[in-house]
Amino acid sequence: MADELTPQVPPDQPRIGVDEWVASVEGKRERYRGPVGWLRRGWDTAPAGARLLAFVIPAAIFPLVTTEGNLFRYGLITLLYALLGLGLNVTVGFAGLLDLGYIAFFGFGAYTYGYVASVHTGHHWPAVPAILLAIAVAALIGFIVGFPSRRLVGDYLAIVTLFFGQAFVVFVNNGDRINFWPFNRTDLTGGANGLDNIDPLKLFGWTVNTTKEYYWFTLGAFLLVIILLYLVSESRTGRAWKALREDPLAAEVMSMPVNRLKLMAFVFGAAIAGFAGAIYGSVQTGAFPGDFDVGLLITIYAIVILGGAGSLAGVIVGALVVNGVPELLRDPNQAEWVFYTALVLLVLTKVRPWQKLVTVVGGTLALGFALVAIADAWFPRWTAGEPNTGKLAHWVSHWMLLPSHATQIANWAYALTIALILVLTLLRGWWRTIVMIPTIYVGAFAWENLLVEQTVGATRFLLLGALLVVLMNARPQGLFGTARVEIV
Amino acid sequence: MSVNGAASLLALVGIDTYYGQIHILEKLNLEVREGELVSLLGGNASGKSTTLKTILGLVQPRNGTVEFRGENVTGRTTSYRIKRGMAIVPENRRLFGPMTVLENLEMGAYLNRDGRGRKEDFERVYTLFPLLKERRNQLAGTLSGGEQQMVAMGRALMSHPKLLLMDEPSMGLAPILVERSFEIIQQVHQSGVAMLIVEQNANMALSIADRGYVLSTGRLVLEGPAGQLLEHEDLRKAYLGR
Ligand SMILES: Nc1ncnc2c1ncn2[C@@H]1O[C@H](COP(=O)(O)OP(=O)(O)O)[C@@H](O)[C@H]1O
Ligand SMILES: [Mg+2]
Numbered sequence: 196m197a198d199e200l201t202p203q204v205p206p207d208q209p210r211i212g213v214d215e216w217v218a219s220v221e222g223k224r225e226r227y228r229g230p231v232g233w234l235r236r237g238w239d240t241a242p243a244g245a246r247l248l249a250f251v252i253p254a255a256i257f258p259l260v261t262t263e264g265n266l267f268r269y270g271l272i273t274l275l276y277a278l279l280g281l282g283l284n285v286t287v288g289f290a291g292l293l294d295l296g297y298i299a300f301f302g303f304g305a306y307t308y309g310y311v312a313s314v315h316t317g318h319h320w321p322a323v324p325a326i327l328l329a330i331a332v333a334a335l336i337g338f339i340v341g342f343p344s345r346r347l348v349g350d351y352l353a354i355v356t357l358f359f360g361q362a363f364v365v366f367v368n369n370g371d372r373i374n375f376w377p378f379n380r381t382d383l384t385g386g387a388n389g390l391d392n393i394d395p396l397k398l399f400g401w402t403v404n405t406t407k408e409y410y411w412f413t414l415g416a417f418l419l420v421i422i423l424l425y426l427v428s429e430s431r432t433g434r435a436w437k438a439l440r441e442d443p444l445a446a447e448v449m450s451m452p453v454n455r456l457k458l459m460a461f462v463f464g465a466a467i468a469g470f471a472g473a474i475y476g477s478v479q480t481g482a483f484p485g486d487f488d489v490g491l492l493i494t495i496y497a498i499v500i501l502g503g504a505g506s507l508a509g510v511i512v513g514a515l516v517v518n519g520v521p522e523l524l525r526d527p528n529q530a531e532w533v534f535y536t537a538l539v540l541l542v543l544t545k546v547r548p549w550q551k552l553v554t555v556v557g558g559t560l561a562l563g564f565a566l567v568a569i570a571d572a573w574f575p576r577w578t579a580g581e582p583n584t585g586k587l588a589h590w591v592s593h594w595m596l597l598p599s600h601a602t603q604i605a606n607w608a609y610a611l612t613i614a615l616i617l618v619l620t621l622l623r624g625w626w627r628t629i630v631m632i633p634t635i636y637v638g639a640f641a642w643e644n645l646l647v648e649q650t651v652g653a654t655r656f657l658l659l660g661a662l663l664v665v666l667m668n669a670r671p672q673g674l675f676g677t678a679r680v681e682i683v
Numbered sequence: 684m685s686v687n688g689a690a691s692l693l694a695l696v697g698i699d700t701y702y703g704q705i706h707i708l709e710k711l712n713l714e715v716r717e718g719e720l721v722s723l724l725g726g727n728a729s730g731k732s733t734t735l736k737t738i739l740g741l742v743q744p745r746n747g748t749v750e751f752r753g754e755n756v757t758g759r760t761t762s763y764r765i766k767r768g769m770a771i772v773p774e775n776r777r778l779f780g781p782m783t784v785l786e787n788l789e790m791g792a793y794l795n796r797d798g799r800g801r802k803e804d805f806e807r808v809y810t811l812f813p814l815l816k817e818r819r820n821q822l823a824g825t826l827s828g829g830e831q832q833m834v835a836m837g838r839a840l841m842s843h844p845k846l847l848l849m850d851e852p853s854m855g856l857a858p859i860l861v862e863r864s865f866e867i868i869q870q871v872h873q874s875g876v877a878m879l880i881v882e883q884n885a886n887m888a889l890s891i892a893d894r895g896y897v898l899s900t901g902r903l904v905l906e907g908p909a910g911q912l913l914e915h916e917d918l919r920k921a922y923l924g925r
Contacts, residue, residue: 431789438779438790445777448739449838450765451793 243425247418250511254414258407267406268522274413275475277514280498281420281507282467287496288504289428290460291440295492296340296356299363300465302487303336304329304472306367306384309482314392315385322396322403326473333469334462341461345454360492367484389483396477409478416474420467421507427463428507436460437505494518501663503673512674520662524655527647528585534642535587537662538635551628558632563594566636570596583647595643605645612638689716691750692846692877693738698747700730700737707733708901711747715846720869720878722888722909724918725898731881732774734898735848738879739771740764752845766794770844774851776835780824784815787823787834791841801841808837811871829860836871847871849880853887865891889913 238246254274258266279301286294307329311320320328344355370384384390396403396412403412427433435456439446447453476482498517502509524530546552570577580597582588598604615634622630646654666674693715700708707730715721725731736742738749740761748757756764770791779787788808792801809816812833818826823834832852839847852868853861861884869891872878882888889895889909897905897918905918912918 431793434782434786434789435793437782438786441779441781442777444741445773445779446790447761448741448765448771448773449790449793450762450842451790452762 246508247421250508251418258410263406266410269519271406271410271413271478273514273518274410274417275471275478276495276498276518277511278413278417278420278471278474279468279495280502280510280514281417281424282464282471283495283499284464284505284507284510285424285427285436285467286460286464288499288506289433289436289440290457291436292457292461293350293353294356294461294464295353296358296360296363297464297468297495298487298489298492299360300333300337300468301472301475301491302363302367302482303333304469305476305479305482305486306390306472307332307469308473308476309390309393310383312394312397312477313390314394315390316382319394322398322477326396326470329473330466330469333472334466337462337465338458341458341465345458345461360489364484364488367482367487384484385482387484389481390476391481393476393480393482395480396474403477409474413474413478416470420470424507432456432459440505497663501666501673503675506673506675509673509675516662516666517659521655521659524658527583528588530647530655531583531585531587531591534647534658535591538639542635546628546631551625554628555631555635558629559635560594562632562636566596567594580644583643588643588647591639591643595639597644601644605641608637608641609645612641689718690753691715692717692719692752693879694748694750695734695738696748696750698734698737698744698749700733700742700744702733702742706901708737708744711901711903713896713903715877715879717845718875718877719893720872720880720891722885722892722895723879723881723898724883724885724888724895725881726883728900729898730901731898732850733901735771735850735879735881738764738848739769765842768843768845769848770839770842770846771848772832772835772839772850772852775854776831778823778826778831778834778838781822783820784823784826784834785819787838788815788819788841791838794842804841804843808840811840811867811874812837828855829857829864832856832860832864833867836867840871840876844876847876847878849878851881851883853882853884861887885918886913 241249254270257270261270279297282300283294283297286292286297308325310316311318311328312322312325313319340356340359344352347355367384367389368387371382371386371388373381373383398412403409428437435446435451438449439451439453439456443453446456475486479486494517498510498513500513501516502511502513520533523533542552542555546555567578577596577598579599580601582592582597612634615630615637619627619630619634646658691714693713695711695713698708698711698713699706700711711734713721713723713734723731723734733742737744740749740756740759740763744757748755750756751764751767751769754767756767779790782790788805789801792804814830815833815837818830823831826834836847836849836852849868852864856864865887868878868880872891880888880892885895885897889912892909894907895905895909895912896903897912905912905915907915
């Protein structure tokens with residue numbers, strides 16, 4: 196029987212399916228040359244364990260070389276975000292469900308832990324049962340929300356879960372005077388003041404206290420979850436989630452249990468959020484309604500989307516960028532480095548071919564030095580300002596006009612930058628290259644004279660937003676996402 | 684039992700299907716017997732895909748019954764019907780683009796939890812399409828149209844169907860590939876799978892079919908043995924262009 200099934204292809208006929216496109220595939224693959232191609236191929240072919248080590252080794256060295264404050268801001272918070280990102284990655288990235296109530300599960304985790312282990316309530320459970328309970332509560336609530344919504348797709352699920360997320364905030368704000376069975380006159384959540392005095396984690400006689408200890412604990416938790424998720428994503432269920440995300444109708448005619456798979460992903464994500472919530476509650480030694488609002492939801496979505504929905508490595512990188520960049524920008528000196536690094540990278544990667552690149556770089560440098568020379572000679576006011584602190588700012592001051600009382604001028608420059616960027620999008624070819632020169636200069640002018648001073652405030656989020664836009668433009672599928680290939 | 688002795692595998696009896704208020708299929712009667720290859724022909728928007736959706740239970744008919752393997756499955760879910768032995772190669776194939784060929788095939792065998800049986804299924808499909816074995820780790824979305832067609836057929840065959848439904852397998856393929864792909868369809872058919880093939884390419888579809896039906900705006904206008912249809916005046920004028 197096998198014999199008569201084998202297609203007998205006459206040698207002079209093309210094999211079925213082999214056409215020009217396929218013939219050129221190898222060529223296309225070869226185009227991944229140069230250092231970037233080498234890195235990418237290396238990453239793609241490395242075994243999963245090696246890829247994990249590429250993250251674990253720096254993560255393990257970090258606490259040994261940094262200060263307590265930096266370990267908290269860059270290490271611990273990034274890890275917590277990344278852990279949250281992993282859970283959201285299951286719901287959104289693996290299964291393609293738009294869950295806008297995700298942060299509520301994080302909140303349920305934190306409040307559950309706080310309820311069974313804090314001075315506020317008087318219970319003092321050890322960490323293991325308390326965390327398990329937090330996970331179970333989050334998963335159970337995920338099930339309750341997900342069960343009736345499992346038939347919902349797209350926008351409808353988003354609306355239901357968004358409502359649920361807001362209902363959670365209302366609930367914890369008013370949960371200090373619950374007055375119905377079985378909670379007669381109990382204080383579940385501490386109301387608007389939150390649950391305070393939450394216990395540190397107590398693990399078999401070891402109490403997790405310092406930032407460093409919390410860092411190690413969270414790193415361990417993160418590794419546990421990421422390994423688990425890796426195994427799940429390689430399992431039949433994991434692949435079914437992916438299939439479901441790609442084409443629900445095709446998944447259904449393969450007779451996959453679509454609704455059950457959706458519900459599983461939803462509950463799985465909720466459980467991970469609950470786990471993260473319990474850790475967060477103990478780190479903060481408190482759980483407050485304001486911590487579980489839309490702002491955090493947006494942050495976690497930014498992490499998952501930036502990293503590439505469905506990619507585990509992407510979550511780590513996404514968390515590093517989304518948490519790290521705004522933190523770096525708090526300090527004007529570091530902000531200076533971030534700004535110019537991003538600017539140089541942008542120019543280097545986006546301006547092609549080399550003739551134009553040389554024109555832009557050379558032109559911008561020349562323009563700056565010329566303007567400073569002219570100002571020194573005839574308009575001293577334009578270089579009378581103080582350079583910002585830091586080595587880089589000092590170098591830049593030879594190239595950049597720094598007027599005294601610059602605020603008003605810098606505001607105009609800021610507006611002019613935006614106008615010039617809009618003009619840039621309309622231009623093509625050499626005109627674009629030439630207009631790029633004043634655009635960069637005026638932009639840097641606004642940065643030096645105005646924005647860098649304000650990075651503590653709103654500017655850094657503006658900059659993060661700009662960075663995200665640029666990154667998503669360069670790689671719409673996210674940094675680590677696989678291209679979503681349209682099927683003919 | 685039908686005239687030529689083969690038992691009826693699929694029977695649509697008096698089917699009326701609506702999309703909202705729009706009456707799409709009108710009083711449709713159609714039969715596929717065991718081991719038969721039947722073509723369902725018709726122009727654009729004549730209701731061919733709707734017929735397949737009705738058979739699979741993706742839309743419910745307002746009147747009429749769908750019988751499969753002697754059982755009335757009209758009210759049953761899609762997944763029940765697939766468990767009973769239907770499979771489909773959908774219009775435009777609808778592969779899982781960012782997943783590998785192997786994973787796509789695996790999804791076709793989602794029902795089959797028994798590991799050893801699954802291995803045999805893979806072997807069966809690879810014997811039929813050796814190219815798929817070669818390309819099993821390539822992402823399905825990066826395959827050419829003809830290769831995607833093979834993956835889609837392989838994926839459908841992974842669940843051991845009794846009846847394979849195909850929605851316009853020739854769509855988007857170069858003429859030489861259309862010919863090859865119909866040869867493969869014939870080979871699959873010879874291995875004992877009954878087929879219902881929806882096509883606009885009437886000539887090709889009838890050349891390999893046992894019988895054919897012709898649909899026009901939701902109504903059957905012609906039916907009969909494939910050879911007879913090929914010679915039929917009206918059909919030749921309408922579809923074959925000779
Ligand atoms: N989901 C739908 N809702 C409303 N009308 C539909 C839907 N799907 C198809 N139709 C209409 O039903 C008719 C038949 O469609 P279809 O069965 O897809 O045709 P064919 O496959 O023969 O090209 C067309 O007029 C089409 O516009
Ligand atoms: Mg159709």
